[in-house]
Amino acid sequence: MANIRNLDPSASPLDYYGSELRRLREEAGLSQDQLGGILFCTGSLVGQVETAKKLPTRQFSERLDAALMTGGLFTRLIGLVLKSQLPNWFQPYAEMEAKATYISTYQAQLVYGLLQTEPYARAVLSVDNPGGADEMAAARMERQRILERENPPVVCVILDEAVLYREIGGVEVMRGQLAHLLSFRDHPWIQVQVLPFGVGQHSGLLGSFTLLRFDDDPDILYAESYESGHMTANSQAIRERFVGYARLQATALSREDSAALIARVMEDRYGYQPGPEVA
Structure with a gap:
């Protein structure tokens, strides 16, 4: 049976997406099952998206645009829909991150969000929100699209060695x-370094932080507490963190040595066996 729950299009980007999907499907004279057949999915899935019970994917949106000949409407909407799944307190940072020219981050506990795989992100997010982990992981993957644009930001990531050993989501x-x-x-624009255990005390002991630089806007320092994020453009705080970050970079392993350590941990701790090299 078709799901005919009414939506308020102004309630959220997801509700607007669902209401537009229903409107355009009905204009095309298609049932949910018929459209599902065209999209290679079930009519039930179409109904769940129409009633904002299911988060659409980018692939679903692209197929929908092709099927209903919408001129890319749903492909444009999906970014807003996925962004709306981010926590409210995090959304301002995500907006600034997407505009940044340079991103420099030190991470003491986890892989930086822009470099996380979807299974890793889902495992992290399921700790406090198991019911919404899939949606939030999809939103995190959407954030990573800035790395694929024509002029991506330069991203420098320093990971504490503990990040490599902390088993998230299983082997x-x-x-x-x-x-x-x-x-x-x-990668020409992304640099990953590891801060080894042997360093001892260092300038990142107070926790993870991220510095954003822009072409035409003031620099921003971002740090998180348990359920909130704090951004500041205070020049003294940013000056101190830039110096601290430079010290971390100088202390961390080189890009090449960091890759060697990651590969070693991958093999020794997680049982990866590299295949024979091809001559």
Whole structure:
């Protein structure tokens, strides 16, 4: 039976997406099952998206635009829909992150969000919100699209060595995550370094932080507490953190040595066995 729950299009981007999907489907004279057949999914899924019970994917949106000949409407909407799944307190930071020219971050506990795999992100997010982990992980993957644009930001990431050993989501998830980090080894705009245990005391002991630089706007320092994030453009705070970050970079392993350590942990702790090299 078709789901005919009424939506208020102004309630949220997801509600607007669902109401537009229903309107355009009905204008095309298609049932939910018929449209599902065109999209290679079930009519039930179409109904769930129409009633804002299911979060659409980017692939679903692209197929929908092609099926209903909408001129890319749903592909444009999906970014807003996924962004709306981010916590309210995090959304202002995500907006600034998307505009940044340079991103410099030190992470003491977890892989930086822009470099997380979807299974890793889902495992992290399920700790406090198991019911919404899929939606929030999808939103995190959407954030990563800034790395694929024509002029992506320069991203410098320093991970505490503990991040490599903290098993998030199980062995398979960690193998995939570390392999993903290794994929950036020769990336022109992304640099991954590891701060080894042997360093001892260092300028990141107070916790993770991120510095954003822009072409035409003041620099921003961002740090998180348990359920909130704090951004500041205070020049003295930013000056101190830039110096602290420079010291962390100087103390961390080189890009090459960091990749070697990641590969070693991947093999020793998570059982990865590299295949034979092809001559």
